[in-house]
Amino acid sequence: SAVISQKPSRDICQRGTSLTIQCQVDSQVTMMFWYRQQPGQSLTLIATANQGSEATYESGFVIDKFPISRPNLTFSTLTVSNMSPEDSSIYLCSVLPGANTGELFFGEGSRLTVL
Amino acid sequence: DAKTTQPPSMDCAEGRAANLPCNHSTISGNEYVYWYRQIHSQGPQYIIHGLKNNETNEMASLIITEDRKSSTLILPHATLRDTAVYYCIVRRHSNSNSGYALNFGKGTSLLVTP
Numbered sequence: 001s002a003v004i005s006q007k008p009s010r011d012i013c014q015r016g017t018s019l020t021i022q023c024q025v026d027s028q029v030t031m032m033f034w035y036r037q038q039p040g041q042s043l044t045l046i047a048t049a050n051q052g053s054e055a056t057y058e059s060g061f062v063i064d065k066f067p068i069s070r071p072n073l074t075f076s077t078l079t080v081s082n083m084s085p086e087d088s089s090i091y092l093c094s095v096l097p098g099a100n101t102g103e104l105f106f107g108e109g110s111r112l113t114v115l
Numbered sequence: 116d117a118k119t120t121q122p123p124s125m126d127c128a129e130g131r132a133a134n135l136p137c138n139h140s141t142i143s144g145n146e147y148v149y150w151y152r153q154i155h156s157q158g159p160q161y162i163i164h165g166l167k168n169n170e171t172n173e174m175a176s177l178i179i180t181e182d183r184k185s186s187t188l189i190l191p192h193a194t195l196r197d198t199a200v201y202y203c204i205v206r207r208h209s210n211s212n213s214g215y216a217l218n219f220g221k222g223t224s225l226l227v228t229p
Binding site: 004030031033035042043044045048092094096102103104105106107108109 | 147149157158159160161164202215216217218219220221222
């Protein structure tokens with residue numbers, strides 16, 4: 001299993017600013033992913049955070065808007081840049097501890113409100 | 116990954132079994148059926164997964180039809196704390212970068228009533 005801590009748990013931000021969300025795992029994990037959950041909606045995969053290289057983004061998400069870092073096997077950050085009210089969502093970090101299990105673990109999410 | 120179809124909502128009386136159906140008629144031979152749930156204001160929680168055989172753990176049972184085109188998640192004795200959105204997800208195990216990510220549909224909102 002894996003215990004995931006996300007910071008901040010929630011924040012209220014002004015339009016045009018940027019916010020960085022941190023994801024810390026209590027053990028080294030094979031893969032890390034970032035998801036977005038818009039109000040009343042299901043989860044949408046933003047990108048796969050790759051250790052030591054650029055993240056792999058899903059269709060509709062770009063690095064300029066959602067830069068991601070993953071400096072080691074236990075930590076990743078997601079930045080939401082130049083925010084607008086449409087970016088108000090819950091952002092969730094997810095990890096795959098080992099390649100053989102297939103079970104993903106999720107953080108509690110970071111609830112972002114943009115005014 | 117194959118698409119899944121779930122009823123948008125279901126009710127279940129506390130103490131009774133909750134049977135949540137999922138249709139995945141386009142599933143391929145190397146794709147697994149996963150179930151997750153999301154309790155309000157929390158991150159998704161893994162419940163169970165299977166390939167061909169029925170599976171049981173401390174949380175639930177997973178019944179997969181012989182042709183693998185549908186499955187049912189069974190919560191044997193539902194409690195109020197089982198009220199959540201339940202997601203049925205089909206995916207293969209892959210070593211590509213995003214191959215292990217989960218693609219969430221809309222799920223079934225289960226309401227357990229006293």
